[in-house]
Amino acid sequence: MMGTRNWSRRSLLAAGAAMAAMPAFAHISLAAGPQPDWAGTLAKARGQVVHFNAWGGDQRINDYIAWAAGEIEGRAGIAVRHVKLANTAEAVSRIVAEKAAGQVAGGSVDLVWINGENFAALKSQGLLFGPFVDLLPNFQKVDPVEKPTTILDFTVPTEGYESPWGMAQLVFFYDTAHVAEPPRSMAALKTWATAHPGRFTYPAPPDFLGTTFLKQALYETTSDPTRLLRPAGDDATMVTEPLWSYLDGLHPLLWRRGAAFPKSSADMRQLASDGEADIYFAFNPGDASSAIAQKLLPETMRPFVPNAGSIGNTHFVAIPFNSSAAEGAMVFADFLLSPEAQARKENADLWGDPTVLSIARLNAAERKLFDDLPRGIATPTPAELGRPLPEPHASWVTVLERAWLKRYSA
Amino acid sequence: MLELRDVAIRRQGETLFAPLSCQVRPGRPVTIMGPSGAGKSSLLAWLTGVLPAGLAGEGDVLLDGVSVLSLPAHRRRLGILFQDDLLFPHMSVGENLAFGLPPGPDRNTRRGRIDQALADVELPGFANRDPMTLSGGERARVALLRVLLSEPRALLLDEPFSKLDLTLRDRFRSLVFQSAPHLPVLLVSHDPQDSVAAGGDVLELRPNERHTRIR
């Protein structure tokens, strides 16, 4: 059994690397410096108001965005307003509707925090501004070979239409005071849940973290994981069948017996904080550390990663086609990509989200910013994280969400 | 017999009128007279047990020799008739009267009593009427019936005739006094005609002076 899993994982990683080597690279011009009209962009951006639509459900992220907004206002005279979303799909819906209504300029969304199926939807309908990523000076510090997901979003090439912001990998956290040995696979999770019913749960899809849990479970239960790297087809039911039988058996052992689910990762962390759950998970490896620093979780929390590896991706910021402040959005996106902003983001006391930058491409002063970062006691080491599993193709997200809603909602 | 002993009403320490004592016997209604603000209505309010805040009463009230002051308002069985008929608008005439009747024994008997009472005051068949469709005089009669049907032990009248037309007033006055010969009746009024029709003792409320008995 163990051997099969390792084989699957290796083949998965190989397939993922192969996809990264595809012509998606073609658009990246590794030219020496930023395009000559960056100064013009800066000049145009001054005085603009950028409505940054970003998920607002985590106060630490909100605080970070507030800091970044303050910085860019002082440096470049751009006013950034954080529009707090409950779900990125809201912003997508608004952009799509504006296009349908013929609103080609002055849109209500200027910059959006996005990835995965939402990005795929906008890109395929031609609703994004760009390509613009090459114009950003700080993008030179990103190495797509080292981190392929910075230009491949759920296996869909970004083609310069979105700028990477942070690395994410699914990491689980458990309370060492209540859990002796954490379950490091889905099968082990079921065993553990049988012994400790009601102490674990996952957010309900279509929350992105909940869907990722489904994807992780799907990787571990389906017969051919590499199938997921290609678009979903007519065999979707057959491919996902093992997942549903697994969940049918798991749900009665979950928190509230599967009759209700938390709304987001922050909601799940709240359960851990309230003592209602012993295990939770997040996309941010530094999630528990920063929560401990902010006294939201007990200091006995520690991380663990499934033996089969866990899904990792990159999250991005993108600019809608009808943005009223495209230049300001670009300047802000560039600032978010700067070593200073990325280092502060990775600070486990504040947010803990890993950087997309390549350390090798930084100069000495910039490297220093990352050297002394507090890691946090509940952050896994790079060895523990291992290489992330690639995200399945974006089309699987819709399949999983629709099927889950049909089976488990009501 | 209804007896008042040294009854006084105070507002913030000041007495409204000098202590009042009188005996009210059945068949000889007592009239208490005085100008507006002398405390007539407050006196009745205190007697029935619903004195508003800010006023206090002292003295004793005895009904057939037993003090009623220890009883809550709804147990004193002192019927009261106001200036306004105060018929309950959400009930029919018959329901108003039935409200006054003591409980039991069954609907038909009760209905019979109500119909008989209405016929006695020349309002036959009015049981299903809406009180708001009746004239002032008719409403006053119904209000009287209602309080009499509740079998009170004494009857208190708070200027019940003043809102009626002059022509109706005499008829209604005689009706009231004829209907309750077995009850002690205490009438409060500022109209001298009322005291003449009542026929019993008349007391005039004066502040800070000994009350004067007229007649």
Next chain:
Amino acid sequence: MAEALQRLDAHRLAGSGRSQIAWLALVAVPALAIFSGLVFVLLPAFGYFPALGGTSLSLQPWRDLIAYPGLASAARATVISAFVAMPIALGLAMLMLAWIAPSSTVRTGFPLIAARFLSWLLATPHAAFALGLAFLVAPSGWLVRIAALVLPVDTPPDLLIPRDPWGLSLAAGLVLKEMPFLFFAGLTALSQLDAPRMLSLGAGLGYQPGLAWFKLIAPRLYALIRLPVYAALAYALSAVDMALVLGPATPPTLAVLAVDLTHDPDLARRFPAAALALLHLLLTLSALGTWRVLEIVIARALRPMLADGVRAPAPAVRWSMHVGRALALASIVLGALAILSLPLWSLAAVWRFPDAVPDCCSLAAWRRALPELWLPLRDSLTIAFTVTLLALIGAVAWLQLERDLSHRMRQGGRAVAMLPLIVSDVAFLMGVQILLLGLGFGGGWLPTALSHALFAFPYVLLALADPWNRLDPRYERSALCLGASPWRVLLRVRLPLLMPALAFAAALGCAVSLSLYLPTVLMGGGRIATLATEAIALSSGGDRRIVGVYGTTQALVIWTGFFVAYWVGRRAARPALA
């Protein structure tokens, strides 16, 4: 003097035609808003919306809607939460009225304290209250933590509270919010009933006071508060903010589901979203109709009680009255605790299960939240002030213009003004949103403020109407006879005399606007963040301290408004002492 009055009457008759037209124009505003909203939700519900690709009528949206997973459960939770909450809220409100304010004056002592608590409860915004209540009743929440002081509770029990699929936690929240609303609606209506004399008459006829109140006052009182009861029922069916916090999640109540569908990135979902909004409207109307039928049935069943002559309640009834009073007290305590938990959280350094009290006290949460708090606070206040100004001017104009109209026309106008509170707001707001979309607007400050005004106006009008009509007309007649024009009379005599009522109505208008959630979400186009929307957005963020800051700020702003109104009212009543 007589001549002046004659001139006034002639002037009035001549102008009454104009004022009628002006009044009709005012009435037309809410009527048109609702009508256009409903039209623009009706068309897409049947597949017609060219801008989104729907060019012909069809039943496909309805087929999509019925196929949506969980629709039946959503409907069930919506109906159960409303029909469980409303009778309990109404019953408790009536009980409280009979208990502490039977004749509409509240005496000092316990009744006054209870009435004060109820007014705090009423003035607390829905969103903030729901957040406090969710924390209070959760298995890891405050009640269990207090119980943990005496009982051996190690880990929180795995009970599904709140967010149970039947909507009972939502019903509890609704009861706690609607009970004070109906109580105060009843209290203001009581003054029209001549209760003291009725009750003393009842006592004179031998009826025990409580029973006298229920037989003599309650039936007439209910008829007077019928409109507020309907408004409360309509709110219970369409509350989105409370349902997001206390109601079921998968699937949510119908109103929440409609909003979710309307924000779905798949534009084709807008059609079933419109169909759902229309379904919600039909549900609301049939719920109101059912309630009306219930009113008639219950009235008919209870009518014989009025005439049976029974003077004292049966022991079973007395016992249930005691239970009712205990319930009413318990709900006031629960409500107070729920409200108190918010500032407590905002000052907590750490508060983890099973501590009954937090590690006080730290301003860290306030310091962290303040920079981002400023913008929603500013937007909330600017919208609230604008809305209140509009509502006040509208109400004053309305009341001034309706003076020459017949009673029936006035009643009709009032009913139209109250329509936004009774018609499903999900339905017509979605329609207005679709209309704006078709015109190319995404939404923003102006549509948000106007939609807020639509909801605040009926409250302001009703709060102002009674004092307006009770003002002694002889003041104005004297002023007119002294030669002042009607305008001057309005501005220099009537309005200054009504200052306390105007101040209160203004505070009420601000409170309504500050509490609104759904109109901001649907009309704001994603650009308008108010304290209400931010509090709900942060509620699933895992840090209750920040939520406490937002909820406390929202509640404080509203309470401050009422204090200011009270103070202004007192100053205006005694200008000589100023």
